[in-house]
Amino acid sequence: MRLQKVIIEKIKKRGFIPFDEFMEMALYYPELGYYTRADIKIGREGDFFTASHLGEVFGFLLSRQIEILWQRLGYPEDFAVTEIGPGMGYLAKDILNSLESHIPLKYNLVEINSSLAEIQKERLKKHKNKTSWYHSIENLSPFEGVIICNEVFDALPVRLFEIRQTPQEVYVTVNEKEMFEEVFSPCRNDTLQYLMDFAPWTLKMQGYRSEVNITMKSIIEKMSKVLKRGYIVVFDYGYTAEEYYHPSRNKGTLLCYYKHTINENPYINIGEQDITAHVNFTALQKWATQEGFSIEKFSSQGSYLVSLCDEKLLKKIQEKDLIQQFKRLVLPEGMGQSHRVMVLSRL
């Protein structure tokens, strides 16, 4: 309720705010936002699961990927893995537990929520000598290695657009009952440019509504500044631009998660529900290429993880009786098809 009041006050002062600003406040307003609250919970007790919550297999497989990338980089001495938005710290723990000890690895965790950082520190205390925490990507010193983002880009604030007489953006206002309401205003220049770049066919489609994630560009630029040489591995649910902005997907992909139920109303449960949108992997590719990255791989999470599973790993998975977990990660009826991976390199 406190956050709702803060947003209402802001809107009353300005009349209306763009949807991305509303979403930014709902998710990231200091101490009150969904991801910045001290009592944030992700997983069984929270509102949604990610691959790292299914168990240790995801970490086993990623540790194999890290070994391969370390070899490809020529076994650098000062090699670092940086995980952005590490959630409950399970993936970091599973990677560090299963990485071969001869890899001289530092593991950086970029966590904006200090309460969550404490939970991660407790979970990773066995690896105290290898781990460091940072509040933002900009605070990292430039390094060689690998950046991992698991379901980070889907949690960035998005703009909403709707094609009316002309392309319009959604703004949020409040009515006399202090309920949030949408109003429309012509698209800002960079929103229009994005639509011309990635979805020009939607511009004449009356009633077409979807999202634009411009924040992703600035995150890639920040990563580019700190990664001297190496790889970025991005896991997320998402589409190519053609799939994302397909004429049939005319209501976009914005969804809210609240206690493991899904709704389409971002104007309720303020600060208590996750708000998320799929990732436009074509935009990710374009913006990463502009920063000098090449696309090493773009595939479904399923086929990517299967390709990492060599005989030794498969034996380990079987011996530990983790086949069901593996199946949930790779099969289409689990996360294998809905989630994708893009591996970017700059060497």
Ligand SMILES: C[S@@+](CC[C@H](N)C(=O)[O-])C[C@H]1O[C@@H](n2cnc3c(N)ncnc32)[C@H](O)[C@@H]1O
């Ligand atoms: C959907 S959660 C995923 C958490 C975790 N990676 C997992 O798989 O369980 C998205 C996370 O990304 C974080 N995030 C978003 N933007 C960020 C940024 N610029 N820097 C660091 N973390 C960020 C959020 O705070 C949130 O913890």
